[in-house]
Amino acid sequence: KSWFQRTFGEVSDRRLKKDIKLLGLSPSGIKIYSFKYIDSSIGKDTYQGVMSDEIPQDAVIKHASGYDMVDYSKLDVQFIKI
8 A cells, every 4th residue: 555545544636636437337326437647756656446525424534635545434335445
């Protein structure tokens, strides 16, 4: 994991992502995307996850950095490298 993920958790703020593509919906109807991070120090691969502005707000963690983090344990979507 990158220093950002080790320090802050899973980064799911749309402002940090590029090449965003809708893959489908989770069983509960949450949109699942593939994406890359703009800053390669966060991650150099393609990932599957959510956009923090589209999920239940009880799963969003507002970090002091100003970026949103996601508690994936509250969702029926996995954050994975694809």
